[in-house]
Amino acid sequence: MFLKRSLEDRVEKAKIDQKELNKLIEVYKPFIANILYKKKGKFLQYGCDDELTIGMMAFKEAVEAYDKKKGKFLSFAKHVISLRSIDHYRKNEKMKDKIWLPIVTQSDDKSENSVMDDESIKKYEYEKENELRRLEISEYKKELKKWDIEFADLLRTCPKQDRLKKVYKEIAQFIIMDSKILNRLIITKRLPIKEIQGNMLIHRKKIERGRLYIIALVIALKGDYDLIREYIIN
Incomplete structure (x- = not known):
């Protein structure tokens, strides 16, 4: 699991x-x-x-x-x-x-019914x-x-270049798709750099620099984090 x-x-x-x-x-x-x-x-x-x-x-x-x-x-x-x-x-x-909410007017303190407008609905949803x-x-x-990763570490190590972000996302997706590599990551809590390097032809140092970020991506993509996952994918 x-x-x-x-x-x-x-x-x-x-x-x-x-x-x-x-x-x-x-x-x-x-x-x-x-x-x-x-x-x-x-x-x-x-x-x-x-x-x-x-x-x-x-x-x-x-x-x-x-x-x-x-x-x-x-x-x-x-x-x-x-x-x-x-x-x-x-x-x-x-x-x-339709729903009705009491609204107090400036002219008197009595409440009157008013249909909630679209702006209020959008505000509520937001x-x-x-x-x-x-x-x-x-x-x-x-x-x-649980993986000894602080959220602040992610902010610090997050790649600034979109191209590098894309590479790390592809690595995370590769790990998720390969059950053996995924299980090894879960058991050891260590990024299987050699396997990644051999299958994706990415320089070892580049993978090592993104270690925390890649693991965090795997956690987000596999966990119950719909909003975070949507943000990553888009």
């Missing part, structure tokens, strides 16, 4: 530990809210909207039913949450498609994506520490 990710560890523990389950749900509230927002296109608030309660229950269901053979946990959880939200909406067909990104980076940093 590739990298024993902290998220998977927590999911396994949460199956038998209610406190860990509660913590996990709390941490992934932005993830749950973002899935439901994209399904409905509707601003939701914890403590106010039943959809989020359904979402948290679905997340709990995903934790209890998750099997590593089913793939990445977040992908599995997203599927379960989506299914449960569809069931919920079907049972509540009378719910309006804020939630930022929350997910922060959460993902936090998990990524924890994973890097």
Whole structure:
């Protein structure tokens, strides 16, 4: 198995530990809210909207039913949450498609209903994506520490030339595609430079200079880091 990710560890523990389950749900509230927002296109608030309660229950269901053979946990959880939200909406067909928020005017203190405009929706989506990104980076940093890599080291060793970045990305993808080389990296936590050099005809010193960066790329590309992976690929 590739990298024993902290998220998977927590999911396994949460199956038998209610406190860990509660913590996990709390941490992934932005993830749950973002899935439901994209399904409905509707601003939701914890403590106010039943959809989020359904979402948290679905997340709990995903934790209890998750099997590593089913793939990445977040992908599995997203599927379960989506299914449960569809069931919920079907049972509540009378719910309006538009949402209304109280807005206080300058002329008086009385609230009046107003349809949320596109700008507010975009702002909400942007804020939630930022929350997910922060959460993902936090998990990524924890994973890097298991390899004795500090996030600051990545910033320091990140190649400035796009051409060199492309070379290191190709090396990372080569490692991922070769199970033997990947397993050797996982077991030894050392970059198999000789194998890389022999297969890709890249100078040894160039590979050595990018050691930390290449390992970090492998972790990002193979882990549950969708936003980071999308950034790397693009």
